[in-house]
Amino acid sequence: MNAPRMQGSIDRRDFVARLLRACPDALVVTGLGSPSYDVFAAEDRPGTFYLWGAMGGAAAMGLGLALAQPDRPVLVITGDGEQLMGMGTLATIGVQQRPNLSIVVLDNGHFGETGMQRSHSSLGVELADIAKACSFGQVMKISDIDGAAELASHVNSQRGPLFAQVLVGAEAHARALPSRDGTFVKIRFREFLGLSSM
Numbered sequence: 557m558n559a560p561r562m563q564g565s566i567d568r569r570d571f572v573a574r575l576l577r578a579c580p581d582a583l584v585v586t587g588l589g590s591p592s593y594d595v596f597a598a599e600d601r602p603g604t605f606y607l608w609g610a611m612g613g614a615a616a617m618g619l620g621l622a623l624a625q626p627d628r629p630v631l632v633i634t635g636d637g638e639q640l641m642g643m644g645t646l647a648t649i650g651v652q653q654r655p656n657l658s659i660v661v662l663d664n665g666h667f668g669e670t671g672m673q674r675s676h677s678s679l680g681v682e683l684a685d686i687a688k689a690c691s692f693g694q695v696m697k698i699s700d701i702d703g704a705a706e707l708a709s710h711v712n713s714q715r716g717p718l719f720a721q722v723l724v725g726a727e728a729h730a731r732a733l734p735s736r737d738g739t740f741v742k743i744r745f746r747e748f749l750g751l752s753s754m
Contacts, residue, residue, distance in 0.1 A: 564723025573598035578708030587614035587634025597732035612641030622657035650691035687719035
């Protein structure tokens with residue numbers, strides 16, 4: 557087994573805010589829990605789909621969206637625990653090779669929504685290496701806040717699929733709760749895309 561990794565130190569909320577400011581045209585899908593809070597705290601926009609309660613589904617949702625909207629950058633922002641629940645999707649993304657899809661994992665090495673137990677990513681599982689093995693075109697491991705600018709450049713260039721593991725700190729932030737009304741989120745998102753609300 558790989559040696560446990562050192563704790564990340566990037567402030568997750570600051571990182572997400574910088575990334576979103578630099579990717580104004582991206583369609584955003586969030587994983588449940590802290591990634592949704594981080595995105596909402598930074599900027600609530602109609603092109604964001606908050607994925608409540610579907611643990612492990614964020615990357616799959618992003619893939620479907622990237623297939624349906626091939627001319628738009630699609631940015632999935634999720635956590636290590638959520639992504640660990642949907643590992644098979646990384647292989648499917650590697651097969652599909654959607655250039656407009658970016659998966660950003662905010663990795664604090666813990667399951668934040670269930671009591672801060674250590675997650676597999678802090679116990680030797682290397683998410684970035686798994687993405688490489690799944691044939692992602694670009695893989696980044698970010699350990700500094702300034703990496704947000706480089707990551708945004710890659711997201712906007714749409715030369716993916718891209719996987720970025722962002723080593724964030726495990727400190728808690730105040731919850732910033734977006735709407736939990738799934739119908740509202742769906743309708744707002746569809747209308748933003750110019751689609752029927754049904």
